[in-house]
Amino acid sequence: MIKAVESAEHSGGAGQQAVADHGGNGHAAAPRVVRVRILRQDAPGEESYWERFEIPYVENxxxxxxxxxxxxxxxxxDGRRVAPVAWDCNCLEEVCGSCxxxxxxxxxxxxxxxxxxLLEESGDEIELRPMSKFPVVRDLVVDRSRLFRALERVKAWVPVDGSYDHGPGPRISPESQEDAYPLATCISCGCCMEACPQFTKIExxxxxxxxxxxxxxxKKTAFDAGFVGAHAISQAMLFNGHPTGKxxxxxRLxxxxxxxxxxxxxNAQNCVAVCPKSIPLTRSIARAGRAATVWAIRKIFDR
Amino acid sequence: MAQPRVLVIGGGLAGLSATMRLAELGANVDLVSLVPVKRSHSVCAQGGINSVNSLTRQQGDNEWKHFDDTVYGGDFLQHQPPVKEMADWGPRIVDLMDRLGVPFNRTPEGYRDQRRFGGTLFKRTAFAGATTGQQLLYSLDEQVRRWEVDGKVKKWEFWDFLEPVLDDSGRCRGAICQDLVTMQFRAFSADAVIIATGGCGLLYGRSTMSMVCTGSAVSRAYRAGAWYGNGEFIQVHPTAIPGADKLRLMSESARGEGGRVWVPKTPHDPRDPRNIPEAERSYFLEERYPKYGNLVPRDIATREIFDICTNEGLSVEKDRLCVYLDLTHVPRETLDRKLGGILEIYEKFQGVDPRVVPMKIFPAVHYSMGGLWVDYQKSSGGGLVEGSPRNQQTNIPGLYAIGECDYQYHGANRLGANSLLSCIFSGLFCAPGVIAGVDAGGKQAAEESSRLFESRLRREEERHHALLSRTAGDENPYDLHQQLGNLMTRVATVVRRNEQLAAAYAEVCSLEERWGRCAVSDSGNWTNQNVVFTKSLGDMFPLAKLILKGALQRDECRGAHYKPDFAMPGLQATDPAEKRREAEQWCDRFEANTRRWLKSTVAKCGPEGEPEISYEDVDTSLTPPRPRLYGLVGGEMIEEVWNERQKKAAVAGEGQAVGAGQAVGAGQGKQPAYAGSAS
Structure with a gap:
């Protein structure tokens, strides 16, 4: 029942129209510009410095x-030509963990x-700094390879035989799935590590x-001497709870x-407070603690 | 033979599944990606993955029907053997992902739960909440990490693919890549190169795609001689959340779980949507498509939403085009369990709880059905020969393409939840063929001729430094990108008109020329995102041109490609005899159009970088093309006439055409004896 769609010119096409205007709800006190100060660093080992920017305000x-x-x-x-600020991003919908x-x-x-x-919270200037627990590569870009190394350390995978067909995986109750799924949504963003007092920078x-x-x-040896972080502990618990993973x-223990x-x-519990995905990290840590204790005792008797 | 070395570009679902399979088959893999592979765009896929399953099978479903829904939904533009092979593999792929630990939603008894997606009448879609792509990607990422620990895989994350290296015979022997941190160049020698770099949504400025989806890797392969198929077929997803930086996807699964699309019958009704009585709402998809309702294929849903806003003036808001997508009648507990992830995105970015208030959504560019042209080897059973080096190979020997960046599986329109399947399938399936196709002696010869790699490396270095030294130009790459995006969105999305397409082509040429005068604002050689962006912007123009030219030349409507000047409207007559006459005419025209336009567009990059377009016949040997009649006025009559013609043709050519006598209508396909034999 599609009719010839008229006036494409006037309407401007699909996505464009959707972004051409941001609601028009009339923000009475909307600011005209947004001020931002960014802590910059040109390269590893260089001095950091603040730079201020001002850009036109747009709704949303x-x-x-x-x-x-x-x-x-x-x-x-102040109108000086400066190199653009470097930062990481990709999906822009809080599921890739880059930014x-x-x-x-x-x-x-x-x-x-x-x-x-942000403006409601903090007045008229927004402050951006790189994460402090990871080495700065440039400006807001940091090197989070330690985070992925931690996933290797705890063997965060299901040790399948291979990719040949062996039929479906194990039956899993809805309760177990609902228990595992939140842990599986970890986007490896590093927030839990940044907020953790026990997690210190290794450069x-x-x-x-x-x-x-x-x-x-x-680098691996140096990373392995440091704290693995809440995310890796939680991943270990995710896979220890899986019928094949266990x-x-x-x-893993x-x-x-x-x-x-x-x-x-x-046990500062900062991790769970900052997790953008609301993953029950402290619950994972508590579980891991109990499992580790049991395992350590068992290890003594198994000798 | 020594263990082959394969270079995989891109670590989304396709690249990771290929890497996993290659490592398992004994190859050493270098995996190059712009971002850590766990952050690839596949994470954004929400709704699920399609396959026939034990439940739908008992309701009359089978692999043949999945195949048939896919080609019918794609308006028959796909070569059929690869699609058949993919549908046959579907159940095994979902089983495999289940074994890898993907937390698929479960039934009370512990089996995988399924939901219904667009373009089918079966509940074929397995899902993990509303973040299925993320969960599938993570499981593959984990397996590849395992292989990395074993030393079979080496990841090169934050690296950019610049060009394939071809030897004198035209065979691909490796690639030149660049470290995006140190900006150093490196030549990778390889027995085969696989491109798995996804779609090109950034050509449209804002889309549902991630920031890495610039299409630059594909464009670089295209300029090195790889052909590009069906570029003009770009999927515009019906439901996205408008945003200043991105148009965020609102998954089809929202409708799969009962979401209803509607507008108030009064234009721009100022009332709270919750206070608008049922009688004053128009559920226009349900009204116009009683069979599929809110789950008509995407191209149709998109055009209807666009139409009701632009032509009928029924947009919810006056100054902004949008319609309601309503989930408020679904119990909160169900929503949280099955759609949690996407509802949180809406809530986080819009500040409104979609469990309580209907969402406001509008279509956005979402997926590239077209992509690098790839070959396949057909089997006697109608599917593909497993292990053939021709599968997924581009026209350049040794260079392969898989996932969204190939043109193979979705024809003129992709069905929801088929992309995750095609990505994993093409990655797994191509691996043995890639290894079988290795030409080890030739590779050694190429390596020994160090001149080959060195000269390409130097060429890329020179290009890079030439760009770095361009600090005095008067054009800003970010502004140019915005202009390109606005232009492409205006002329090459939902509705296409020849005069606009022709004008846009000229405009893209002028933007490309202006790109030559771009100044880089960062001339440094450390994590220089500015120069990398400028480079990838330059790569967007060749793709934009082939999309526009393909669209301009294709004077018909097929799937996502819609030109009102060539539309075939439904029947007008009410008198039965007259109606029948119109239906006969309609079918005549359909047959003529099929003869003229049921062809893949193949673009080759000309000497001046202009697309040279030719057309390739589509392999429709498994089921003949038939009218796509979802909800068309007079569709029953057209169907009747069409079926009579098919019957006549079948009698006339007794036993000649496989599947002749195919009835019109999705899911009614006759099943030949061999269907499903591979599973």
Whole structure:
């Protein structure tokens, strides 16, 4: 029953029209410009410095749209030409985990940080800083490879035989699925690590004469001495709860009780407070603690 | 033979499933990605993954019907053997993902739960909340991490693919890539290169796609000689949430779980939608498409929403086009369990709880049905020969394409929840063929001729430095991108007109010329996002041109490609004899149009970077094309006439055409004896 659709010219096409106007609800006290100060750093090991920017206010802005404008203008508030600010982002809907930064001092995702709310909270200037627990690559970009290394340490996977057909996976009750699913939504953003007092920055600098491989190996060793973080503990519990995943439960508990493991958790509970996905991280940590204790005792008697 | 080395570009569902399978088959894999692979755009897929399953099977479903729904929904523009093979693999793929630990929603008895998606009458879609793509991606990411620990896979994250390296015989021997942190270049020698870099939504400025979906890798392969198929077929998703930086997807699963699309009958009714009585609402999809209701295929839902806002003036808001998508009648507990993820996105970004207040949504660019042209080898059973090096191979030997960036599976319109399947299928399925196609001796010869890699590396370095030194130009790449996006969205989405397309082509050429005068605002050589963006913007123009030219030349309506000047409206007559005469004419015209336009568009990059377009016949050997009649006025009469013609043709050519006598209407396909034999 499709009729010829007229006036495409007038209407401007699909998505465009949708973004051409942002509601028009009439924000009486809407500011004309948004001010932002960004802690910048040109490269690892360089001094950091503040730079201020001012961009036109648009309704429904988020921090990403501020940074897009900053990049497009490449001008500081006092009119100097400056290099665009570097930052990480991808999906812009809080599911890829890329755009973590400190916004008005709080670790969170830039895409879901809405400007109107930020201005309500903090007056007329928004502050952006890179995460402090990961080495700065440039400006707001940090190196979070340690986060992925932690997933290797705790063997966060189901140890299947392979990808050949063996029929469906195990039957799982709806209760177990509902228990596992929230843990499986971890986007590896690093917020829980940033907020954790026990998680401290490890920055390994490549030596001039060092090969890429040797540097990688040294980095891994350094990372493995530090705390694995709440996200990795929670992933270990996710897979220890899976009927096939639990077949290597002991190996995960071994990792969680070795150096940098669960014993480092000081129970500050900051992780769960900052998790953008509201993952019950402290519940995972409590479970891991109990499992680790039982496992350690069993290990003594099994000798 | 030594273990082959394969370079995979892109770590979404397709790239990761290929990597996993290749490693398992003994290959060493270099996996290059713009972002850590766990952050790939596949995470944004929400609704689910389609396959026949034990439940639908008992309701009369089978692999053949999944195949038939897919080609009917795609308006028959796909080659049928790959689609058949994919449908046959569906159950095994969902089983595999289940074993890898994907937390699919469960029935009370512990089986995988299923929901219904668009373009089918069966509940074929398995799902993990409303973040199915994320969950599938994570499971594959985990398996690839396992292989990484075992040393079979090496990831190169934050790396950009710049060009494939072809030897003198035209075979792909590797690629040049760039480290986006240090900005250093590196030549990768490989036995095969697989491109798995997804769609090109950023050509349209804002879309539902992620920021990495620039199409640049594909454009670079295209300019190196790879062909591009069906570029003009771009899916505009019916339901997205408008935003300043992005148009966020609102999954079809919202409608699959009972969501209803409506507008107030009074234009711009100022009342709270909850206070508008039923009688004063128009559930226009349900009214116009009683069989499929809110779950008509996407191209149709999109045009109807567009139409009701632009032509009928019934947009919910006066200054902004949108309609209501209403879930408020569904119990909160069901919503949280089955749609939690997407409802949270709406709530977070719009500040309104969609469990209580109907959502406001509007269509947005969502998926590229077209992509790099790839080959396949057909089996005697009508599917594909597993292990053939031709499967998923581009016209450049040794260069493969899989996932959204190939053109193979979705024809003129993709059905919801088929993309996750096609990505994982093409990745898994291509692997043995990639290994079988290795030409080890030739690779060694290419490596020994170090000149080959060195000269390409130097060429890329020179391009890069030339761009870096362009600090004095008068054009801003971000502004140009916005202009390109606005233009493409205006002329090459829901409604297309020849005069607009022709003018837009000229405009894109002028934007490309202006791109040549872009200044970079960052001339440094450390994590320079500015120069990387400028480069990828330059790569958007060749793709924009092939989309526009393909659309301009295709004078018909097919799936997502809709030109009102060539539409075939329903029947007008009420008198039965007259109606029948109109139906005969309609079918004549349909047959003529099929002969003229049932062809894949194939674009080759000309010497000046202009697309040279030719057309390729579509393999419709499994089921003949038939009118796509979802909700068309007079559809029953057309169907009657069409079926009579088919019957006549079948009698005349007794036993010649496979599946002749195919009845009109989705899900009614006759099943040939071999269907499903592969599973």
């Amino acid at each position: 802005m988020n921090v990403i749209s501020i940074l897009q404008q900053v990049a497009a203008r490449a001008k500081s508030r 973590t930064m400190l916004i008005n001092g709080r670790t969170r995702m830039a895409c879901s940080a809405l400007v109107d709310k 390994v600098v490549r030596r001039e004469d060092e090969s890429a491989e040797a540097f990688e190996a040294r 077949m290597i439960a002991d190996e 071994e990792a969680l009780t070795s150096q940098g493991g669960i014993q480092m958790c000081g």
